[in-house]
Amino acid sequence: MHIVINDNLKVKMQKHNTEAHGLRYRNALHCTSRILKTEGGEVQNSSPQLRVIIPSAAYGGAIISFVLCPSELVKCRMQVQGTDSLVPKSSRCSSPLDCALKTIKTEGVKGIFRGGFTTLLRESIGNAIFFSTYEYVRYYMHLQLNAASSVHSNLIDAGIGIMSGGLSGVAFWSVVLPFDVAKTVIQTAPERSSSRNPFRILSSIYRSGGLKGCYTGLSPTLVRAFPANAAAIVTWEFAAKILGIKRD
Incomplete structure (x- = not known):
């Protein structure tokens, strides 16, 4: 394309x-x-079509997971090594590149994609949730605001972008955070023979910590998700307007 x-x-x-x-x-x-x-670039103002949104968003998420998996593996291992007293200083990584090279050296190329299936599940399901929420929130907010006011300003567009983007980010992580927890466990496990099955790992976490354990880190994730995704969507909406893409 x-x-x-x-x-x-x-x-x-x-x-x-x-x-x-x-x-x-x-x-x-x-x-x-x-x-x-x-x-x-002109699209008719029709209601969102889930049969189009869900498969296209899921496919896009699946593709991007191949890029995210190695970068997140390095990020997670770099973050964990500073708090893991069992990791001797001599074997700690000095930089992300050093971490990637050591992973490939000790585990092979497959090692850098450890947790790839879990990342794919998180991104494909999460993106389907994100874009479905985004399209519906955006559509209904436009209906309400256009009915209440004939003024169509950049301020209204920004408000819609903030709410649709922020709520979509919250919806994304509210659904797929357990997969993210499982991914972190898989990617930071010290033993190469550790399970890479996210469902088995989540089952174990649930038995020991309940649903709360599967949603470890929810609060800081949601605090970050709303403003980060709101900013991303507002930027996208205004870029689309500058390029002349008419969506309404």
Whole structure:
């Protein structure tokens, strides 16, 4: 897909920027904006379609999990080693790169993807929850605000972005935090033979600590989730507006 888009930009810029009286594009971003305005990007104001949102969001989450898994493994091991008294200073990692290299050296390339299945479950399920919540909250807030006021301002858009993004982030972590707990256990386990089955690990945690144990770290996660995702969605909404993507 990205190859087709890039080729479309290339051809249009080559044609119009070389003609004597053609439409000139300042850069690729300007060209992208004009394409979206004139050839596509306008979406009818219909209610969210879960049959489209859920599979596309889950697929995107599954793909990104292959990038997140190694980076989060390194992050978790770096964070844990500072509080684990059983890890001698001589074997501690001095940097994220050092941690990644030591993991590959001792566990092989598969080691850097330890917890990959659990990450995939977290991201695919979580993204389906996130984008379903986002689309519905955004849709119904627009309906209410547009009915109450004829003024459509950037302030209203920002408010909708804050609420839809923040609530979507809270919904994401409220559902998939147990998978994140299991992932952390899998990635930081000292024994290579430790179980990598998230359901077995969560079952063990539940037997010893109940549901509360499966949701360890919920409070700081939600405190971070609302503002972080609100900021991300507001940025996305205004970027879409600048590029001329009409969603209403």
